[in-house]
Amino acid sequence: MNTLLHIGFVGCGSFVQHFIPLFKAHPYVGSVAVTDLIPERRIETAKKHGVTDIYDSFEDMLKSTKLNCIAIFTQRHLHGPLAIAALKAGKHVYSAVPMATSVEEIGQIVELVKQTGLTYSMGETGHYRPCSIFCRTKLQSGEMGEFVYGESQYNHDMRHFYASYQRSGGPDWKRAAAGIPPMFYPTHSTGMMLSSTGSYARKVAAFGYRDHHEDGIFGEGKNDWDNPFTNTSAMLYLANGGIARISENRRIGWYGPQSYITNFCGTAGSYECSIAQHSYVRLSGMDAVYEDVSGLLNPFEMQKHVSEEGFSNAVVNNKWSSTFAPIQNTKRLPEAFIGMPDGHGGTHKYMCDDFCKAAYTGKLSPTNAWVAARYNLPGLVAHQSALKDGESLDVPDFGDPPAGMDVIDSDK
Numbered sequence: 001m002n003t004l005l006h007i008g009f010v011g012c013g014s015f016v017q018h019f020i021p022l023f024k025a026h027p028y029v030g031s032v033a034v035t036d037l038i039p040e041r042r043i044e045t046a047k048k049h050g051v052t053d054i055y056d057s058f059e060d061m062l063k064s065t066k067l068n069c070i071a072i073f074t075q076r077h078l079h080g081p082l083a084i085a086a087l088k089a090g091k092h093v094y095s096a097v098p099m100a101t102s103v104e105e106i107g108q109i110v111e112l113v114k115q116t117g118l119t120y121s122m123g124e125t126g127h128y129r130p131c132s133i134f135c136r137t138k139l140q141s142g143e144m145g146e147f148v149y150g151e152s153q154y155n156h157d158m159r160h161f162y163a164s165y166q167r168s169g170g171p172d173w174k175r176a177a178a179g180i181p182p183m184f185y186p187t188h189s190t191g192m193m194l195s196s197t198g199s200y201a202r203k204v205a206a207f208g209y210r211d212h213h214e215d216g217i218f219g220e221g222k223n224d225w226d227n228p229f230t231n232t233s234a235m236l237y238l239a240n241g242g243i244a245r246i247s248e249n250r251r252i253g254w255y256g257p258q259s260y261i262t263n264f265c266g267t268a269g270s271y272e273c274s275i276a277q278h279s280y281v282r283l284s285g286m287d288a289v290y291e292d293v294s295g296l297l298n299p300f301e302m303q304k305h306v307s308e309e310g311f312s313n314a315v316v317n318n319k320w321s322s323t324f325a326p327i328q329n330t331k332r333l334p335e336a337f338i339g340m341p342d343g344h345g346g347t348h349k350y351m352c353d354d355f356c357k358a359a360y361t362g363k364l365s366p367t368n369a370w371v372a373a374r375y376n377l378p379g380l381v382a383h384q385s386a387l388k389d390g391e392s393l394d395v396p397d398f399g400d401p402p403a404g405m406d407v408i409d410s411d412k
């Protein structure tokens, strides 16, 4: 603890390019290194970010006595085994979402973190989004009463994914990358909902949209997962008695916003969102009191343009969607981050900072292994439920972090 972090980035694709500069600038980071299966990618990435430590392989990184952390940025279905190997080698782990694509792998990661005391943090943007902060803090304050019902979704149409899947999967990109079940990547919708409710899923019942698009990516025998679905919606029965609808949609006539809570209802107050309009309604006796909270939840940059012609059209094209909103506490971030580029609703800097703080201090990140498991598991079970025509299934649970472990409060 209180040892500077020396981080090995595994995977030099597109997403990691946003994170190497942030981790490099973090005051708790001593050095960074990179590797990729494709030599040109690791060399180009190192050159772009002024990194001099280039490893030939992930396995070489595990053998390194200098590196004490591994940051996983490989394709989404490859994270579990890499995280397990890194923890076994005694490294702290930062992982891009998802945590893993099987219940067994998730259980193993939780168990290894418990045994070793190492840090595991999953970089889930949904936890840090303005809508999640709003719903979480209002519910925690007691103002909304008890949570009863919510809806969240991640809408990202395949047509915006083709190029990145081609880069990720090579010539066999449809089979090996694009056809992954949407609920194997559930954490944008679950992360917003579960972090806001402070609860987790006990049961799930889901339906999937059987895709028949001419791109031929989905269907039995057409991809490595035999996955027929582009879209899956699930009803979650939560441990606190509330109910949540989550949707992961990959074939949908929609562009932005992509990851958002549309509806979050308590017994005493409710939040609702449509495009860039954020509404909060509280009960006062038999009457309802309306509050427009758009100025608090929309990014600063977006709000500047709110009365301009074409505002809504720009918002549905994802304009101004990557930066901070007033509700996000930027004062808790390292000074070194000021002026650096961000992304996904101003969330990148928080994901980086919380991992570094956790690994440096020994506290738990807000998206620690136990929380990450609860964000991922409902999706894996939802896919099984959808394959069984909506059968209600129990969601396994690996419990809370051990009592007495201090969790970093991401909102302070």
Ligand SMILES: NC(=O)c1ccc[n+]([C@@H]2O[C@H](COP(=O)([O-])OP(=O)(O)OC[C@H]3O[C@@H](n4cnc5c(N)ncnc54)[C@H](O)[C@@H]3O)[C@@H](O)[C@H]2O)c1
Pocket: 010, 011, 012, 013, 014, 015, 016, 035, 036, 037, 038, 041, 057, 058, 073, 074, 075, 076, 077, 078, 096, 097, 098, 123, 124, 125, 164, 167, 168, 169, 344
């Ligand atoms: N909003 C978000 O949270 C968000 C957004 C984008 C991407 N992501 C996640 O980030 C991850 C990376 O996405 P991307 O678009 O950069 O993918 P990518 O396909 O562009 O890059 C992945 C890279 O990992 C390399 N790789 C695979 N296995 C390896 C191994 N064993 N050793 C070394 N290198 C290996 C590949 O060669 C490839 O260059 C994905 O898991 C994705 O889900 C998250």
